[in-house]
Amino acid sequence: MKRWILVTFVIVLSLGFATPDPAAAQCRLGVPAIKIGVQGAASGPHADYGRQIEMGSTMAIEEINAAGGILGCKLETKFMDDENKAATGVKNARYLVTEWGAHFMVGTDSSGVAMAMGPVLAELKRIHFFTHAATHRLTEDLVADKKIKEIVRVSVPVYQDAIIAALIFKDRPEIKRWATIGADYEYGYASWSMFKDTLKKYRPDVEFVAAAWSPFLTLDFSPHVSAVMAQKPDAIFSTPWAGEAVMLLRQALIQGVFDQVQVWWQAMGGSVDVLEGITSEVQKDRFKGKLWATARYIHNWPDTPENKAFNERYKKRWARFPNYSAETTYSALFIIKAAVEKSNSLDTTKVIEALKGMQIRNPGGLRVFRSEDQQFVYNVPAGRPVMDPKYPIPVLGDLRVFDAKDYYRHPPFTPVVVTK
Amino acid sequence: MDNIAFQGLIGLSLAMYLWLISAGLTIIFGVLRIVNFAHGSLFMMGAYLAFTFYGLLGLPFWLAVLLSLLGVGLLGFVMERFFLRKIYGIDEAYQLLLTFGFILILDDAVKIIWGGVFKIPPIPAFLDGAWRMFGRPFPVYNLFIIAVGILVALGLWVLFEKTWWGRLVGATASDREMASAIGVNVPWVFSSVFAFGAMLAALGGALGIPVRVVAPGIGAAMIIQAFIITVIGGLGNLKGAFVSSLIVGIFSAYGTLFFPVFELFFIFVIMAVVLLVRPQGLFAR
Numbered sequence: 001m002k003r004w005i006l007v008t009f010v011i012v013l014s015l016g017f018a019t020p021d022p023a024a025a026q027c028r029l030g031v032p033a034i035k036i037g038v039q040g041a042a043s044g045p046h047a048d049y050g051r052q053i054e055m056g057s058t059m060a061i062e063e064i065n066a067a068g069g070i071l072g073c074k075l076e077t078k079f080m081d082d083e084n085k086a087a088t089g090v091k092n093a094r095y096l097v098t099e100w101g102a103h104f105m106v107g108t109d110s111s112g113v114a115m116a117m118g119p120v121l122a123e124l125k126r127i128h129f130f131t132h133a134a135t136h137r138l139t140e141d142l143v144a145d146k147k148i149k150e151i152v153r154v155s156v157p158v159y160q161d162a163i164i165a166a167l168i169f170k171d172r173p174e175i176k177r178w179a180t181i182g183a184d185y186e187y188g189y190a191s192w193s194m195f196k197d198t199l200k201k202y203r204p205d206v207e208f209v210a211a212a213w214s215p216f217l218t219l220d221f222s223p224h225v226s227a228v229m230a231q232k233p234d235a236i237f238s239t240p241w242a243g244e245a246v247m248l249l250r251q252a253l254i255q256g257v258f259d260q261v262q263v264w265w266q267a268m269g270g271s272v273d274v275l276e277g278i279t280s281e282v283q284k285d286r287f288k289g290k291l292w293a294t295a296r297y298i299h300n301w302p303d304t305p306e307n308k309a310f311n312e313r314y315k316k317r318w319a320r321f322p323n324y325s326a327e328t329t330y331s332a333l334f335i336i337k338a339a340v341e342k343s344n345s346l347d348t349t350k351v352i353e354a355l356k357g358m359q360i361r362n363p364g365g366l367r368v369f370r371s372e373d374q375q376f377v378y379n380v381p382a383g384r385p386v387m388d389p390k391y392p393i394p395v396l397g398d399l400r401v402f403d404a405k406d407y408y409r410h411p412p413f414t415p416v417v418v419t420k
Numbered sequence: 421m422d423n424i425a426f427q428g429l430i431g432l433s434l435a436m437y438l439w440l441i442s443a444g445l446t447i448i449f450g451v452l453r454i455v456n457f458a459h460g461s462l463f464m465m466g467a468y469l470a471f472t473f474y475g476l477l478g479l480p481f482w483l484a485v486l487l488s489l490l491g492v493g494l495l496g497f498v499m500e501r502f503f504l505r506k507i508y509g510i511d512e513a514y515q516l517l518l519t520f521g522f523i524l525i526l527d528d529a530v531k532i533i534w535g536g537v538f539k540i541p542p543i544p545a546f547l548d549g550a551w552r553m554f555g556r557p558f559p560v561y562n563l564f565i566i567a568v569g570i571l572v573a574l575g576l577w578v579l580f581e582k583t584w585w586g587r588l589v590g591a592t593a594s595d596r597e598m599a600s601a602i603g604v605n606v607p608w609v610f611s612s613v614f615a616f617g618a619m620l621a622a623l624g625g626a627l628g629i630p631v632r633v634v635a636p637g638i639g640a641a642m643i644i645q646a647f648i649i650t651v652i653g654g655l656g657n658l659k660g661a662f663v664s665s666l667i668v669g670i671f672s673a674y675g676t677l678f679f680p681v682f683e684l685f686f687i688f689v690i691m692a693v694v695l696l697v698r699p700q701g702l703f704a705r
Contacts, residue, residue: 044638
């Protein structure tokens with residue numbers, strides 16, 4: 001081999017090694033980018049939640065990157081559809097961590113998917129910030145009891161669906177007979193059990209007279225509605241969500257349910273997609289003021305400049321109102337930012353350490369990290385869907401605001417017997 | 421007693437809706453011997469087209485349903501004429517792959533065209549309301565579905581027993597080669613039957629939009645139930661599909677009333693019992 005070729009080769013090689021990668025050089029954590037794996041349900045009648053998770057995370061990352069990233073490191077995301085299936089969620093998590101190289105993960109809509117992912121996260125040694133999945137068992141059993149530290153929850157669990165409802169309706173002495181039309185999986189069982197437990201404490205006189213359960217992808221709820229109405233309940237506790245909630249409400253309307261009951265509690269009915277879906281019914285007052293709802297964040301609360309600005313940016317970016325999975329996921333990214341900046345590290349243990357004592361202002365209000373179950377504590381009101389001239393879709397009005405400490409369960413947790 | 425009668429009537433409306441979907445699937449299998457997994461997607465397309473004509477363009481509900489049937493019928497014709505026709509002679513696994521491919525394509529197509537968020541148009545005024553039956557308000561919509569289901573059953577009976585096209589189809593179904601030998605244009609019969617089956621799927625989809633959401637993935641929810649019904653009834657047998665729709669619809673409704681804990685398994689229990697007793701289905705030849 002001619003010597004000059006060899007020399008050139010060596011020079012090129014050494015130049016190549018010497019030239020610093022500009023991105024990695026700016027990044028004080030020594031990685032080309034901080035990678036965030038994002039998951040949610042992006043198909044079927046629940047698809048808007050995954051989409052909102054994606055929109056929330058995308059907007060957060062655009063804002064963080066525009067402001068210089070985290071410790072000079074740019075953020076990168078990859079969104080995957082978990083199809084609301086446990087097996088897909090687990091497979092995606094494995095892929096995101098081992099193949100794609102995620103440093104953190106956020107999202108997940110379904111409780112069933114979340115419970116299946118929990119043990120896998122411990123094995124993968126990556127934190128997943130859950131931003132929708134609501135079963136209390138995720139944080140009470142898997143974190144507080146089994147000590148899986150890779151689980152952090154940014155969104156409020158079924159305390160929101162169940163305990164707030166009990167606190168509101170315990171003061172309605174005329175309502176004595178409750179029935180549920182429940183989601184036929186973990187979320188539906190957990191919230192109904194917790195609702196019954198809480199309400200019984202205040203109101204030993206109430207009866208739980210009927211239950212009908214609808215699996216994922218139920219399109220015709222008329223048998224469920226007629227089955228519970230056969231027992232002449234005073235009030236309905238309903239947990240199907242997203243498109244299923246809209247179908248259920250409309251099918252209940254044409255069975256005249258709102259002439260027969262006093263109250264219909266639609267747990268996550270304060271979500272933007274549900275409010276959009278029932279707009280014409282609310283405009284015509286077809287629920288007769290009997291429909292109550294909450295969510296894990298509602299876009300018209302809290303009435304703060306931060307939240308208003310967030311809504312404005314979100315509407316400008318996506319031409320939609322943010323639903324709760326958008327706000328919780330958006331906020332999760334800023335929680336990651338704060339924790340990484342504090343720990344100056346991407347190491348799982350150090351980042352978890354940095355979360356301790358964290359108090360952070362998000363669009364949804366002040367979130368406080370609770371170490372025992374790694375749950376971010378914040379409050380969300382419940383109310384009745386009403387029209388407000390400032391909005392094209394209904395908002396929650398007649399708001400009942402409870403302090404988070406009054407309706408979150410506290411460690412050490414007494415087990416809730418979850419049954420159908 | 422009133423409650424049992426009321427629930428039975430609700431079950432009947434569930435049954436008649438399932439019948440609309442499984443009828444098309446049954447006819448296509450009976451004549452073409454194709455297990456059309458994309459039948460649920462055709463149902464979904466029916467819902468989306470009806471939503472577009474009625475909810476977006478503001479056409480009268482009936483006209484929207486009609487246009488949706490024509491649109492999906494055309495789609496069915498194209499699927500048969502340019503795709504399925506190529507694979508009749510080869511291994512059946514290819515039918516599975518091809519129809520499954522259509523599910524993926526159509527699911528993504530609707531996401532691209534209409535977006536991932538579910539749609540729900542306002543309920544047409546003539547379907548909004550209830551009649552008092554067995555002591556409670558019974559929805560006019562559910563009565564309407566019962567009526568349509570019965571009319572479709574009668575219509576299919578007349579079509580296949582009394583008309584020229586129906587006899588042509590019957591002859592082709594029982595012996596392709598013989599039909600071809602006596603001058604029946606078999607490829608034409610196949611195309612028309614597939615388009616007709618697609619239109620029945622679309623009818624189900626279109627008539628669902630007043631109370632159901634239109635979303636990607638609703639086809640997958642329907643196809644499983646429709647398949648179970650055709651299996652219970654005996655693949656390819658219309659009478660069987662009708663009876664098994666009645667069984668599944670009414671039993672599911674009573675299951676929800678009396679055994680709510682087992683809701684999830686009910687339809688599968690019915691299928692398992694039938695298959696244990698009559699593996700070929702209730703009405704198979």
